[in-house]
Amino acid sequence: MVYVLNIQGNPLMPCKEAKARRLLKNSLAKIIKRTPFTIQLLFECENKTQDITLGIDAGSKTIGVSASTEKQELYSAEVVLRDDIVDLISTKRQNRRTRRNRLRYRKPRFNNRIKFKKDRWLAPSILQKIETHLNVVKKIHKILPISKIIVETASFDIQKIKNPNITGVEYQQGEQLEFWNVREYVLHRDGHTCQHCKGKSKDKILNVHHIESRKTGGDSPSNLITLCETCHKKYHNGEIKLKVKRGQSFRDSAFMGIMRWAFYEKLKETYQNVKMTFGYITKNTRISNNLPKEHCIDAYCIAGNLKAKLMNSYFYQIKKRCQNRQIHKANFLKGGRKKLNQAPYIVKGFRLFDKVSYQGNPYYIFGRRSSGTFDVRDLSGNKVNKGSINCKYLKLLETRKYYLTEKRERAIPPNY
Known part of the structure; x- marks a missing residue:
């Protein structure tokens, strides 16, 4: 399936690969994006569109997305969110305080920036995930004429999870x-x-x-x-190892409770015809139709077009950080010189997370060395081979994006 934009850049209904191939061959269209494959027409045409419903399975770790008409699913994806925000911000705070104490003395200021916490303030780790949800919806609107959005956001009773028999005053x-x-x-x-x-x-x-x-x-x-x-001292000196594991964490449940209405209200401010559904409805729909438990399948059920033909594949995406600030690194050489601990930004024409072709298959660069050899993997983390690959065997397909995308096949139930 190929996604189509008109000459003004507005989305049209997708077309088949054969038709897109003819348009490109006759210079009637140009390629805008490789994954998902998108073309833009170079001539005026009628803007005939159908009603497309976008289902969103919101989550704290993975987002499920599915856009469909009454007859056909047009887009399906799973987006893995970042989980390194807390660690990075904590490391930045630690390094900043160390630097201030080392270079100068400053009186403690406890009330600075407090005004930002009074009006709907959200923690950076939560805010980043909400913005990722919004960006995913925005990207789909750029390639499909979405007419309706249905969102499933879950709320959790944490005390009920701890004690199923809790009631009333308890x-x-x-x-x-x-x-x-x-x-x-x-x-x-x-x-x-x-x-x-x-x-x-x-x-x-x-x-x-x-x-x-x-x-x-x-x-x-x-x-x-x-x-x-x-x-305690023996553990921190590395003399003993503890055999205990931390108890149940409710971080994801707390996140869903916080982001539930924030995400929904921001969607309503930006787009029209936005509705909300609930997890028990999605679960009942999925079980009634004998569908597997996947995030993109849940989104398909949320969209409500259960007679639509499922796609043979879906897009697996991973969100990566946009910058790599040096303040997060605390590696020092003898004499107090700070160690860069990284290769140059561009090595032999390649950057980190560039999409490359090796032996006819698409992969991503996960590591680079100044010598021109690269650590090449797929999005599951599987290395192409045990060692590094020389740059002369690689062909650049796309420069790095903030969303690494891989097309994956999926097993479709017989009735779909």
């Missing part, structure tokens, strides 16, 4: 009720006993240890464990 009586702080609760939960040696060290001093680093894991009780000071 919602006001959390697990930390009558405890002064998180530390006191964790010590009481663990019976004031070291969870590694079980008291064998006979060290009476107890510490609360973060299972994951505080930078990315936070101060949630599920990420804390009681250790005696002896075991």
